[in-house]
Amino acid sequence: MRKFFWASMILGLALLIPFQARADISLTLELDRAEAVPGDSIRMVVSLSGVRESESDPVISGLENFIVNPGGRSSRIEIMNGNVTKGVDYTYFLQPKKVGTFQIGPARIKVDDRSVQSNHVSLVVKKASAQGDQSGDIFLKTELSKDNVFVEAQTIYTLRLFYRIRIRDVSLGLPENPELTFKQLGKPGEYQRTIGGQPYQVLEVRYALTASAAGEFPLEPARMVMQVVQRNRRSLFNNFFDDPFSSPSRPQTVVSEPLVLTVHPIPDAGRPADFSGLVGDFKLSSTLEPDHIKAGESATLTVQVTGVGNVNRIPDLKVPEPAQTKVYADQPTIQTENTEAGSGGTKIMKWAFVPEKPGIVEIQPLSVSFFDTGSGAYKKLETPAYSLSVEPGREPAPVVVQPSAPQQKAEETTAKNQIEELGQDILPIHTNIHRLAKSQSVFPKNGLIGLGLFGPFMIYLAGFFLTRLRKTTPESTAQSKARKACKILVRECRRNELCHQELIENIRLFINDRFRLSIGFLTSQEAARVLREKGVTPETTEKLQALIARIEHAIYTGQGQNRTDMAAEACQIAEAIEKEVR
Amino acid sequence: MPITSNGQRYLSSMKPALRNGCPKSFRSIRGPALLCLWLSLVLILPLTAFGVQGDSVEEKIFKANQAYKEDRFTDAVALYRELTTEENENGELYYNLGNAYLRSNQLGRAILSYQRARLLMPRDADLKFNLRYALDQTRDEVPGNRDLFTQAFFWLDAFNLKELYWGAAAFNLVFWGLLFIRLFTKAEWTYYTFLVILFLTLLASGSFGIKWYELKTDRRAVILAEEVNVLAGPDVKDTILFKLHAGAQVNYERDDDGWALIGLSDSKRGWIEKGNIERVVRPR
Numbered sequence: 110m111r112k113f114f115w116a117s118m119i120l121g122l123a124l125l126i127p128f129q130a131r132a133d134i135s136l137t138l139e140l141d142r143a144e145a146v147p148g149d150s151i152r153m154v155v156s157l158s159g160v161r162e163s164e165s166d167p168v169i170s171g172l173e174n175f176i177v178n179p180g181g182r183s184s185r186i187e188i189m190n191g192n193v194t195k196g197v198d199y200t201y202f203l204q205p206k207k208v209g210t211f212q213i214g215p216a217r218i219k220v221d222d223r224s225v226q227s228n229h230v231s232l233v234v235k236k237a238s239a240q241g242d243q244s245g246d247i248f249l250k251t252e253l254s255k256d257n258v259f260v261e262a263q264t265i266y267t268l269r270l271f272y273r274i275r276i277r278d279v280s281l282g283l284p285e286n287p288e289l290t291f292k293q294l295g296k297p298g299e300y301q302r303t304i305g306g307q308p309y310q311v312l313e314v315r316y317a318l319t320a321s322a323a324g325e326f327p328l329e330p331a332r333m334v335m336q337v338v339q340r341n342r343r344s345l346f347n348n349f350f351d352d353p354f355s356s357p358s359r360p361q362t363v364v365s366e367p368l369v370l371t372v373h374p375i376p377d378a379g380r381p382a383d384f385s386g387l388v389g390d391f392k393l394s395s396t397l398e399p400d401h402i403k404a405g406e407s408a409t410l411t412v413q414v415t416g417v418g419n420v421n422r423i424p425d426l427k428v429p430e431p432a433q434t435k436v437y438a439d440q441p442t443i444q445t446e447n448t449e450a451g452s453g454g455t456k457i458m459k460w461a462f463v464p465e466k467p468g469i470v471e472i473q474p475l476s477v478s479f480f481d482t483g484s485g486a487y488k489k490l491e492t493p494a495y496s497l498s499v500e501p502g503r504e505p506a507p508v509v510v511q512p513s514a515p516q517q518k519a520e521e522t523t524a525k526n527q528i529e530e531l532g533q534d535i536l537p538i539h540t541n542i543h544r545l546a547k548s549q550s551v552f553p554k555n556g557l558i559g560l561g562l563f564g565p566f567m568i569y570l571a572g573f574f575l576t577r578l579r580k581t582t583p584e585s586t587a588q589s590k591a592r593k594a595c596k597i598l599v600r601e602c603r604r605n606e607l608c609h610q611e612l613i614e615n616i617r618l619f620i621n622d623r624f625r626l627s628i629g630f631l632t633s634q635e636a637a638r639v640l641r642e643k644g645v646t647p648e649t650t651e652k653l654q655a656l657i658a659r660i661e662h663a664i665y666t667g668q669g670q671n672r673t674d675m676a677a678e679a680c681q682i683a684e685a686i687e688k689e690v691r
Numbered sequence: 692m693p694i695t696s697n698g699q700r701y702l703s704s705m706k707p708a709l710r711n712g713c714p715k716s717f718r719s720i721r722g723p724a725l726l727c728l729w730l731s732l733v734l735i736l737p738l739t740a741f742g743v744q745g746d747s748v749e750e751k752i753f754k755a756n757q758a759y760k761e762d763r764f765t766d767a768v769a770l771y772r773e774l775t776t777e778e779n780e781n782g783e784l785y786y787n788l789g790n791a792y793l794r795s796n797q798l799g800r801a802i803l804s805y806q807r808a809r810l811l812m813p814r815d816a817d818l819k820f821n822l823r824y825a826l827d828q829t830r831d832e833v834p835g836n837r838d839l840f841t842q843a844f845f846w847l848d849a850f851n852l853k854e855l856y857w858g859a860a861a862f863n864l865v866f867w868g869l870l871f872i873r874l875f876t877k878a879e880w881t882y883y884t885f886l887v888i889l890f891l892t893l894l895a896s897g898s899f900g901i902k903w904y905e906l907k908t909d910r911r912a913v914i915l916a917e918e919v920n921v922l923a924g925p926d927v928k929d930t931i932l933f934k935l936h937a938g939a940q941v942n943y944e945r946d947d948d949g950w951a952l953i954g955l956s957d958s959k960r961g962w963i964e965k966g967n968i969e970r971v972v973r974p975r
Contacts (some may be wrong), residue, residue, distance in 0.1 A: 156752030372755050437753040535821045538787040545752045548779045551810045553856045565867035617950055
């Protein structure tokens, strides 16, 4: 009996323990507050007790109107009055999306194939005050430098986050509108400020805000989301060494107050014809360097427009091309910069002037019109007119060498220094555009080679054949003889061995060749007749007639004039005939 | 003012006078007037095209020079390369391109550009200076190779092919002109002049012919990559025989499927990838 009792006791205990364990599993849901406002971060903890771990995370109903951020999971073991309790805590941070009363829960979780359900809780979300929450550990303020502006004019939109708790991972949500443009000005700034006797850290971000259309623009509240570092309740001393990046934190959202921006249209009255939509405050400067050059060289005109406003609307200026001058425009450059006054920048435009001839080149002024937001009126900026002085192209200067006196030379002889090379580099590029633009080729064209090498040869060949053809015809032969008759006679007469007979024979040949005759025996009368017919003057005719008579007399009598004199006279008469007949 | 718009205005003012029942006085000159119009079109249009082309070339040259002066060497290289095509070569542009390559630390391409400039302007002092500077930067000592003709005709390096051609053509013209004169006169002075001109003509023509042959058979090439392996065969797996570096001048013997066979004058030969080398004289 005793054995049966102890066995049943042991069996019962063995069975009861699991039941006991099963009966201890519970799930609870709790919030850290019952009331909140939009932007608050409510801490919700779902506690599972009786087990050290579960198969999955809990599923919580009623969270449709909240932004849920998980806050982590932690296990716990509690010993109370000798009882050991194990459990798991699931932490969440809820941010309400709208006002109202909401029921959160129950939470459900599966443990050992059994579903466990928690309680539910109520949360009342009330509307935030009109001015926003301007007190407390953290709040956000916004302001506009000007709430009445013109289209495309800038106003500075400043956000200031005031906080006196530790925060990290701050992100910003700006009001969204397709006709509004926000451009951040520099990096966010941090400083301290005392409000109501309380020191606050201030995080300040500034934007240049422009509107592309006229009208009234309500600016929705800006939202800043951040992680607020949790304080360690166990020890204040430990807080000193807490690392904010590893300490637990909770998400927090702060919103600013709404603002209204009124945008007026740019007035049409007084709008210049060249107005490009440039709005702001601008200045214009220009330079021409150099202002004295030689023909073929270049001078650069630089125009710079600087200011605060919509610099992308600065127009590309057009330079009218002066006479006999080439103008080359460089690509304009825009440098934007953000200053305390707003977003602006500089546009730089350059042109190169290359005059082709010497003289004065007049460069007309260039102008830019813009709408000055300060005075509310249109303004025109203009460059001055420039005059470029162009001298003739470079000529080699004459080198004048002054020979020094011998004494001076001796005195001037001094020791020379060796030229020391201090550095090495290449020579600069060639810039004469006319020479650079000339098209060249390594090989001459084949046609040109043929023409240059064979052309003269062909011309010679043609001339050669032509001259040959001329010689073969009787007419050309006769003409040739006629042309050469006088020269032949002169050449023959200059031979010293010529006798009287030969002399008269040569005169006969001269008459026959020159006048294309075939006289067999030449008498003085016959010669005179021929000359008269051919138009020779009577004087020359008589001379020849007399000469032939003397030669005949010398032949037949053996007396008379010296042969050489007669030959010389015959040459003179032949040349006179040649001149008179030609 | 572009010639085209002037030409068009000219034509449009002429047309009504020719079309609308010309007066008697015009009928007699209609034929010659039409001929003049046609000739104007034939002459003016090519000039117009030349003028328009010239404007865009000059603008590009200016932009390239500006880019170089503002130290934008990559842009300058791109613009100079656009200008120096096979159809439009210019020694000064090649020189500027070489400078831009050198500033961009592309030694091989710089030397290649300078060598191409030398073909067109061999006497330019700036070019000689910069080429010497660039060659001093190369790492490899490549022995030179001058044949007998080049050494005998030592003046060939100082003239480009076109200058030698014009010299030969001028002497050739004088030579045959003198012979033509001798068809009509056999004066003694023509004989002695003929002998002198014959000698000069042979010298000039010989120089031109040798330079032509040199350029036609010019197989110089420049290594473009910083370092290349010269292999025993046209395959990356083949044995590396030796290495060459940017700017080294070699002889380009032949190519085969993306590889080029190169040789140095001291009988070293091997294969490298075609993209690492470029010939000085572009093959025609």
